Amino acid sequence: MEFIDLPPLQKAAGSVRLPGSKSISNRVLLLAALAEGETLVEDLLDSDDTRVMRGAIVALGVKTMEEGKALRVFGCGGRFPKLKADIFVGNSGLSIRTLVPAIVTSLSGCADVDAEVRLSGVPRMHERPIGDLVDGLKQLGACVEWLGQEGYPPLALKPALLGAERVSVRGNVSSQFLTGLLQAAPLVARDKPLTIDVEGELISRPYVEITLNLMERFGVIVQREGWNRFVVPAAQRYVSPGRIAVEGDASTASYFLAAGALGGGPVRVVGAGRKSIQGDVKFADALATMGAEITWGDDWIEARAPTSGKLKAFDLDLNHIPDAAMTLAVAALFADGPSTLRNIGSWRVKETDRIAAMATELRKLGATVEEFPESITVTPPAGLNPAVIDTYEDHRVAMCFSLATLGGPYVRINDPRCVNKTFPEYFTTFAGIATPVPVVAIDGPSASGKGTVGALVARILGFEHLDSGALYRIVALAALRKGVALDDETSLASIAAALPARFEDGLVLLDGDDVTEAIRSEACSVGASRVAVLPAVRDALFWRQRSYRTGSGLVAEGRDMGSVIFPDAGVKIFLTASVEARAERRYKQLIDKGMAAKMDDLLKDLYERDARDSQRAVAPLKRGDDAVLLDTSGITVQQAVDFVIERASSLRN
Ligand SMILES: Nc1ncnc2c1ncn2[C@@H]1O[C@H](COP(=O)(O)OP(=O)(O)O)[C@@H](O)[C@H]1O
Numbered sequence: 001m002e003f004i005d006l007p008p009l010q011k012a013a014g015s016v017r018l019p020g021s022k023s024i025s026n027r028v029l030l031l032a033a034l035a036e037g038e039t040l041v042e043d044l045l046d047s048d049d050t051r052v053m054r055g056a057i058v059a060l061g062v063k064t065m066e067e068g069k070a071l072r073v074f075g076c077g078g079r080f081p082k083l084k085a086d087i088f089v090g091n092s093g094l095s096i097r098t099l100v101p102a103i104v105t106s107l108s109g110c111a112d113v114d115a116e117v118r119l120s121g122v123p124r125m126h127e128r129p130i131g132d133l134v135d136g137l138k139q140l141g142a143c144v145e146w147l148g149q150e151g152y153p154p155l156a157l158k159p160a161l162l163g164a165e166r167v168s169v170r171g172n173v174s175s176q177f178l179t180g181l182l183q184a185a186p187l188v189a190r191d192k193p194l195t196i197d198v199e200g201e202l203i204s205r206p207y208v209e210i211t212l213n214l215m216e217r218f219g220v221i222v223q224r225e226g227w228n229r230f231v232v233p234a235a236q237r238y239v240s241p242g243r244i245a246v247e248g249d250a251s252t253a254s255y256f257l258a259a260g261a262l263g264g265g266p267v268r269v270v271g272a273g274r275k276s277i278q279g280d281v282k283f284a285d286a287l288a289t290m291g292a293e294i295t296w297g298d299d300w301i302e303a304r305a306p307t308s309g310k311l312k313a314f315d316l317d318l319n320h321i322p323d324a325a326m327t328l329a330v331a332a333l334f335a336d337g338p339s340t341l342r343n344i345g346s347w348r349v350k351e352t353d354r355i356a357a358m359a360t361e362l363r364k365l366g367a368t369v370e371e372f373p374e375s376i377t378v379t380p381p382a383g384l385n386p387a388v389i390d391t392y393e394d395h396r397v398a399m400c401f402s403l404a405t406l407g408g409p410y411v412r413i414n415d416p417r418c419v420n421k422t423f424p425e426y427f428t429t430f431a432g433i434a435t436p437v438p439v440v441a442i443d444g445p446s447a448s449g450k451g452t453v454g455a456l457v458a459r460i461l462g463f464e465h466l467d468s469g470a471l472y473r474i475v476a477l478a479a480l481r482k483g484v485a486l487d488d489e490t491s492l493a494s495i496a497a498a499l500p501a502r503f504e505d506g507l508v509l510l511d512g513d514d515v516t517e518a519i520r521s522e523a524c525s526v527g528a529s530r531v532a533v534l535p536a537v538r539d540a541l542f543w544r545q546r547s548y549r550t551g552s553g554l555v556a557e558g559r560d561m562g563s564v565i566f567p568d569a570g571v572k573i574f575l576t577a578s579v580e581a582r583a584e585r586r587y588k589q590l591i592d593k594g595m596a597a598k599m600d601d602l603l604k605d606l607y608e609r610d611a612r613d614s615q616r617a618v619a620p621l622k623r624g625d626d627a628v629l630l631d632t633s634g635i636t637v638q639q640a641v642d643f644v645i646e647r648a649s650s651l652r653n
């Protein structure tokens with residue numbers, strides 16, 4: 001499984017230009033395709049879902065042409081030219097739910113009896129309901145055949161004359177059904193007006209407002225009576241506005257605004273603001289109820305943390321911002337008590353069952369989550385656990401969980417490419433406003449001076465210090481004490497996974513015993529280098545080593561700090577010295593401690609350990625291309641420390 005590891009963050013601040021709105025891009029593409037005249041669409045989002053819509057209109061015979069970053073769409077004047085097509089809609093709910101009604105109107109009165117348009121998607125799309133929309137179209141006279149399970153894609157559309165003046169559609173499953181009918185309505189209401197009645201409470205109303213707004217931009221007026229009846233007067237045609245610029249995506253803005261609120265800020269999103277037609281800009285109001293400071297401009301919004309530093313718990317009806325609400329579920333981890341997200345039942349029929357998915361993943365971080373049919377309550381833990389987040393092919397799950405890193409833990413996001421649905425550049429853009437907890441990684445062979453230099457550098461910088469070699473030594477000591485063989489990989493990995501060890505006031509404690517001296521014994525040195533070749537032992541210590549990355553920063557020393565454990569370390573040093581210099585240092589260390597030592601034995605031992613450390617299959621000791629070489633053979637400790645501090649000075653906040 002592909003994954004991306006996101007490091008713990010200290011803060012988030014900066015400015016982000018939002019990618020184009022998915023909701024607007026896909027509506028504009030279809031309206032421009034159906035309109036009379038050419039439309040130049042600017043700032044169009046380029047993502048999986050918009051490619052689906054672009055592919056679909058082209059398959060239906062509409063011509064498009066790229067002009068720099070814009071797309072020119074040659075409108076077909078209301079009837080798609082090509083009505084024999086097989087269209088793949090991926091997992092784009094908006095695409096299929098708006099294409100089907102539009103295609104059905106083109107098939108009305110189509111003379112070609114062989115005309116047929118088939119639509120299918122990914123397996124999840126075939127579980128997403130469309131029956132209510134099709135029922136509405138059948139009331140108009142449409143011919144729709146189910147190709148799989150009744151009520152779900154795939155389906156086939158065939159020629160049939162449309163004619164009714166009234167149609168009703170359910171509004172409480174997905175507002176996309178209404179959007180689909182509305183966008184197709186002027187193509188049906190040629191001679192007589194068409195009335196659309198909404199059964200049940202209409203959810204996600206702001207998305208319908210986007211639809212009405214854009215239809216108006218293309219010259220079609222809809223009369224609205226409350227939110228239950230929409231009348232489309234007769235004889236209206238879609239006419240191109242010439243050019244249209246797509247606003248920045250307000251749902252995407254939610255991740256960056258939340259980052260500003262949770263990570264200090266300010267974070268400014270540019271492309272959607274006070275004048276936006278997207279309901280999701282109201283996410284900023286929800287953040288404000290948590291205490292975040294929000295500033296509005298016409299086309300930008302800025303968020304920063306409350307001056308008190310603490311975000312308040314909330315209990316909110318989020319029916320109007322279902323997509324951005326997922327971001328609030330993660331923000332709830334940072335609140336001062338349990339928060340409830342209400343009226344979000346539509347989450348159940350999205351890319352995945354989002355209520356179940358969010359609950360499962362929030363629990364991995366340590367939260368207590370209560371799930372209800374249409375709401376969830378999130379109680380934050382005292383501190384967030386590092387977690388491996390599954391994403392269920394849902395771009396929003398992937399994006400919103402990146403925010404948990406502002407609470408201190410590492411977060412691994414599985415299948416991160418699912419963000420391609422709406423924002424392929426998400427993780428790079430997020431990294432652009434994020435300040436990770438800095439790391440100085442010092443790797444090198446035995447007795448090169450890593451421990452000595454690392455401890456001094458950590459003290460000067462005020463950073464934590466990780467002596468990773470000590471962890472391997474403790475595993476060896478624990479194994480020796482339990483009589484576990486040093487090649488019994490499974491037993492050693494269980495020891496490493498549950499190592500009852502602590503570092504406190506310069507002492508190393510194992511099961512509460514002071515083992516500071518014991519782990520430096522010859523037996524432990526040899527034992528450590530033997531257990532360190534075992535992949536299962538290294539895996540078992542992986543997250544433990546990462547957990548030291550906290551506070552103002554970390555100096556980590558060992559063999560694979562820069563290559564495996566902290567590949568994104570801001571400073572990587574490869575510390576070395578000649579074998580002779582290192583043997584002499586060890587000799588001196590042992591003599592000073594009153595222990596017996598022989599130069600020849602020490603040299604032999606160093607050669608052997610160097611060979612074992614650098615020749616093992618997993619995480620071998622070797623200087624990475626990105627590590628700075630520092631040979632300490634002829635320099636003092638102070639000179640070595642100065643060298644590292646000079647390179648690390650930029651990391652200090
Ligand atoms: N230039 C130098 N840089 C680092 N250590 C040095 C240097 N010169 C002498 N030493 C001594 O060498 C020894 C290095 O041991 P240590 O720090 O335990 O190495 P390591 O952690 O790499 O095994 C220490 O006793 C240290 O005082």
Ligand SMILES: Nc1ccn([C@H]2C[C@H](O)[C@@H](COP(=O)(O)OP(=O)(O)O)O2)c(=O)n1
Nearest residue numbers: 446447468469470472528529532558559560
């Ligand atoms: N990140 C690390 C740290 C140490 N090791 C191995 C390498 C060594 O043989 C042992 C002990 O490491 P330590 O740094 O304490 O050893 P030295 O004192 O430098 O000889 O663990 C490792 O494989 N990966």
